[in-house]
Amino acid sequence: MPAKTCRINRFARGKRGQFVIIAALMVVIMIVSIAVVMYSTVSYYRYESWEEYMSSVDNVMTSTKEMLVFILANYTRKMYEKGIANKGVVGDMLIRWATDLYKAFPSYGLNVTFSEVFMWAYNRPIYNFIKCYWYRPEGLSGICAGAKIDSLKFGLYGYNKSVSYCLYAKVDVSYIDRNPDSIGNINVTVLEENGRPVADLTAANFEVLMFDPNLGDWKAVTLVNRDYSNDKAVASNGTYTLEFANPSSIQKPYYKWLIVTVHDSRGVYVSLSTYSSIDFEVQRATPTSQSLRGTTSADEIYTLECGIGGHWHWNGKELSVTSQSGTAIMPPFPPLPIKQFRVKVTETGSSGPLVPSPCQYEIWDKLNWHGKTIDVPRGLADPWARFNASSRIVFQVKFPRLDIQKQKVSIHWLDDLDAPPDQTPGDLVYDSNTFTAYTNRYRVEFIGVGHTKSPTYPYDYYGVAALVMINPSNGLCFGPWNLHAFGKYEGSLGRWRPYGQWQIKYWYGNSNKRAVVRLIAILNSTQVQNVYNPSNGPRSDYYDTYAVVFITANVKYLQLNVHIYWKQAKTDNGIWFASIMGNGGPTNYAFLNYTTGSVAGPYQYNYTNPQHREYKYPGCWAAHWNNNFGRGIILNSASVQSLRSIDPSRTRFSITESAPGGARQGSIELEAVNCGGNSYTTYAGLSYSYTLAMWMYDGGSYTEVNNYYYMFLESYAPIIWLGV
Amino acid sequence: MRVIETILASLVIMVSLTFVNNALIPPYSPRYEAMELEKLGYNVLHNLETRGILTRYVYDLNVARGQSLLKSALMVTLPPDVYFNLTIYRFDESGQLYMEGQHIVYGDPEAFKNPSQVSTVTYILASSGDCYDPRILVLQLSRR
Numbered sequence: 064m065p066a067k068t069c070r071i072n073r074f075a076r077g078k079r080g081q082f083v084i085i086a087a088l089m090v091v092i093m094i095v096s097i098a099v100v101m102y103s104t105v106s107y108y109r110y111e112s113w114e115e116y117m118s119s120v121d122n123v124m125t126s127t128k129e130m131l132v133f134i135l136a137n138y139t140r141k142m143y144e145k146g147i148a149n150k151g152v153v154g155d156m157l158i159r160w161a162t163d164l165y166k167a168f169p170s171y172g173l174n175v176t177f178s179e180v181f182m183w184a185y186n187r188p189i190y191n192f193i194k195c196y197w198y199r200p201e202g203l204s205g206i207c208a209g210a211k212i213d214s215l216k217f218g219l220y221g222y223n224k225s226v227s228y229c230l231y232a233k234v235d236v237s238y239i240d241r242n243p244d245s246i247g248n249i250n251v252t253v254l255e256e257n258g259r260p261v262a263d264l265t266a267a268n269f270e271v272l273m274f275d276p277n278l279g280d281w282k283a284v285t286l287v288n289r290d291y292s293n294d295k296a297v298a299s300n301g302t303y304t305l306e307f308a309n310p311s312s313i314q315k316p317y318y319k320w321l322i323v324t325v326h327d328s329r330g331v332y333v334s335l336s337t338y339s340s341i342d343f344e345v346q347r348a349t350p351t352s353q354s355l356r357g358t359t360s361a362d363e364i365y366t367l368e369c370g371i372g373g374h375w376h377w378n379g380k381e382l383s384v385t386s387q388s389g390t391a392i393m394p395p396f397p398p399l400p401i402k403q404f405r406v407k408v409t410e411t412g413s414s415g416p417l418v419p420s421p422c423q424y425e426i427w428d429k430l431n432w433h434g435k436t437i438d439v440p441r442g443l444a445d446p447w448a449r450f451n452a453s454s455r456i457v458f459q460v461k462f463p464r465l466d467i468q469k470q471k472v473s474i475h476w477l478d479d480l481d482a483p484p485d486q487t488p489g490d491l492v493y494d495s496n497t498f499t500a501y502t503n504r505y506r507v508e509f510i511g512v513g514h515t516k517s518p519t520y521p522y523d524y525y526g527v528a529a530l531v532m533i534n535p536s537n538g539l540c541f542g543p544w545n546l547h548a549f550g551k552y553e554g555s556l557g558r559w560r561p562y563g564q565w566q567i568k569y570w571y572g573n574s575n576k577r578a579v580v581r582l583i584a585i586l587n588s589t590q591v592q593n594v595y596n597p598s599n600g601p602r603s604d605y606y607d608t609y610a611v612v613f614i615t616a617n618v619k620y621l622q623l624n625v626h627i628y629w630k631q632a633k634t635d636n637g638i639w640f641a642s643i644m645g646n647g648g649p650t651n652y653a654f655l656n657y658t659t660g661s662v663a664g665p666y667q668y669n670y671t672n673p674q675h676r677e678y679k680y681p682g683c684w685a686a687h688w689n690n691n692f693g694r695g696i697i698l699n700s701a702s703v704q705s706l707r708s709i710d711p712s713r714t715r716f717s718i719t720e721s722a723p724g725g726a727r728q729g730s731i732e733l734e735a736v737n738c739g740g741n742s743y744t745t746y747a748g749l750s751y752s753y754t755l756a757m758w759m760y761d762g763g764s765y766t767e768v769n770n771y772y773y774m775f776l777e778s779y780a781p782i783i784w785l786g787v
Numbered sequence: 788m789r790v791i792e793t794i795l796a797s798l799v800i801m802v803s804l805t806f807v808n809n810a811l812i813p814p815y816s817p818r819y820e821a822m823e824l825e826k827l828g829y830n831v832l833h834n835l836e837t838r839g840i841l842t843r844y845v846y847d848l849n850v851a852r853g854q855s856l857l858k859s860a861l862m863v864t865l866p867p868d869v870y871f872n873l874t875i876y877r878f879d880e881s882g883q884l885y886m887e888g889q890h891i892v893y894g895d896p897e898a899f900k901n902p903s904q905v906s907t908v909t910y911i912l913a914s915s916g917d918c919y920d921p922r923i924l925v926l927q928l929s930r931r
Binding site for chain 2: 082083085086089090093096097100114115118121122123125126127129130132133137156159160162163164166167168
């Protein structure tokens with residue numbers, strides 16, 4: 064081939080190659096362009112749907128957030144105003160909200176479900192939808208929920224989002240350490256979610272309560288009415304300086320005990336307290352010499368009641384409150400739901416470690432009963448009710464060794480508003496089917512209307528109210544403890560006894576929460592019954608009885624407080640304050656002589672020649688026992704005087720050795736008027752009260768009763784010591 | 788020559804497809820307009836709620852006064868060339884929806900007769916005060 068032709072062909076081939084490349088590029092560009100156009104054509108509607116979907120989700124979430132804040136605001140406001148709010152409604156309300164969302168967006172086919180989530184805010188967990196941590200110097204109210212949104216219209220499922228809202232507040236208590244004479248302001252920091260300061264509050268959003276000793280109650284402190292819109296501290300970190308209208312209105316030491324409540328513009332509340340516990344010491348006053356008490360005081364356990372305003376009670380006596388300086392003031396109980404309270408005590412002396420002690424909450428009334436004011440429990444308190452003048456917290460303090468003089472007590476409160484009433488496990492159980500209360504020391508069967516006969520005791524009581532005492536270890540019955548009796552029936556003693564039904568106070572309302580320290584049984588009766596012949600009664604023309612029994616956990620005693628009021632004059636033989644049967648079990652008995660102060664006895668029951676035997680000058684205790692089991696009946700000083708108040712010359716300690724029909728009995732009895740002498744005529748308006756304790760022990764002698772009876776006497780009642 | 792024809796044919800096809808695509812979905816179709824109005828309506832309601840105005844007017848115990856104030860607020864907030872028709876619903880005791888007060892209308896009522904020209908926003912208010920009492924706001928918008 065010539066050279067020229069060869070160059071032309073090479074040029075033509077090269078030119079064609081360029082077109083091929085261009086064509087290929089064009090085809091590629093075309094394919095890519097068509098792909099892009101096709102994608103945008105296909106996905107346009109999807110994009111549009113996504114926007115609409117996101118818009119609807121935004122709308123749902125925005126309104127749901129409002130809903131959650133609404134729920135939180137309502138919940139916290141109710142907690143603040145009433146101390147109680149039903150948390151169960153939160154879940155119900157969210158379900159209703161989900162239903163209403165479905166109805167509100169009918170074309171979207173919305174299915175919104177809410178679930179509990181666990182989140183943290185200000186180092187506190189929020190769960191169960193709502194948590195409130197109040198009544199400490201730092202407080203938080205928070206709500207959180209997880210929302211899952213499905214939309215049938217968009218074919219999109221499983222959109223999940225968790226949200227939380229909260230209000231946090233903190234009161235600066237550093238002024239307490241500075242110990243000024245009075246304070247004119249306090250600083251409160253208020254934050255919301257993610258540490259954002261809440262800067263739009265005014266003085267109207269705050270409430271400060273102080274304890275007024277003159278009122279004996281909490282009162283609001285007037286704040287200077289101002290807004291904080293130009294306050295730099297508020298804008299930067301949410302710290303408000305609340306100024307008191309009267310700069311010296313809160314004096315020492317009352318500024319230590321303030322309750323501060325704040326609510327934000329959303330209506331969410333938080334309550335704070337400048338203190339979180341009430342600390343003091345309990346000092347025993349019983350003798351500690353071994354000659355009087357033996358070598359141990361392991362069972363010297365006091366069941367104390369504390370009420371508002373620093374009022375303390377033991378065995379019906381109000382205790383002395385004192386301090387080293389003599390001027391110390393008992394911190395007031397904050398007005399928070401009573402279930403929040405807990406108690407810690409030392410067990411090895413006041414310098415020992417504080418350990419949790421069971422506590423329960425009771426409500427007491429000052430009752431006008433036949434013209435006399437009597438202090439009686441109404442029952443267990445509503446755990447959600449605020450601590451008030453009727454409330455008492457009941458707990459126990461032990462002095463297990465004779466060398467321990469003081470024990471420290473700290474009554475504190477939990478800041479979690481979901482806290483249940485204290486349910487520390489204990490040995491106190493009540494079985495309503497058998498009308499029986501159990502502790503590890505004794506069993507008590509409540510006999511009365513509705514349960515007239517114990518399966519362990521062979522006599523029907525026909526509605527007479529009594530306590531059948533049973534040995535917990537072997538179920539052996541010692542017979543009933545009769546609360547009061549009058550007269551004889553065909554030679555049988557104690558004819559007319561209180562008739563009625565026991566009211567048992569063991570459960571908190573209708574809940575499954577129970578008493579952990581003591582069971583209360585109340586008999587409020589206007590009738591009496593002839594226990595030997597029911598056709599005579601019941602009758603309403605003798606006397607009224609108001610009796611309260613405390614069955615206490617972890618101790619060897621149970622306590623009884625009785626008030627008697629005679630409605631008519633009646634003549635018969637004998638008035639008994641107590642007749643405690645033995646069912647033939649006890650072998651010996653003894654009592655403390657009122658005049659000599661020494662022990663009379665021990666005596667032996669003479670079952671071979673059974674009689675009713677009477678002894679003069681009964682004192683603070685009487686006991687009967689065998690080698691396995693013993694019982695003592697202990698009177699405080701007021702009860703001894705009450706026993707002697709009708710006719711001191713006829714006061715007797717007595718025993719009866721046989722039951723009707725001749726069976727062995729072996730009782731111990733306290734007679735205000737002996738049945739062995741002439742008849743006695745009462746009169747309308749005759750009234751008396753007495754407080755008894757029964758000491759259940761292992762028998763063998765009377766020594767244990769003689770060692771421990773001091774603790775029930777008024778003059779040996781413990782003393783409450785404040786720190787300064 | 789065939790290559791050039793191929794290139795030209797490809798160009799024709801691409802232009803045709805582009806034209807068809809544009810003809811089918813014009814950028815300023817009513818759908819875009821509807822979406823814009825929906826966004827506008829949602830934002831306006833959300834803005835009013837954030838400022839506390841919406842809740843205050845919707846839950847005003849004097850329904851007529853609250854709705855009158857709400858109409859004024861919407862008129863001020865929405866562009867003047869946007870007509871609106873706001874209906875407020877609430878739930879009765881059995882959970883059924885019923886209308887609260889009157890329709891709150893601004894503009895020519897005829898503008899809301901053609902559904903393709905109207906954007907609808909549904910907005911729900913949780914509650915105000917103590918009681919659970921949500922309100923559903925249906926806001927129809929149309930451009931003049």
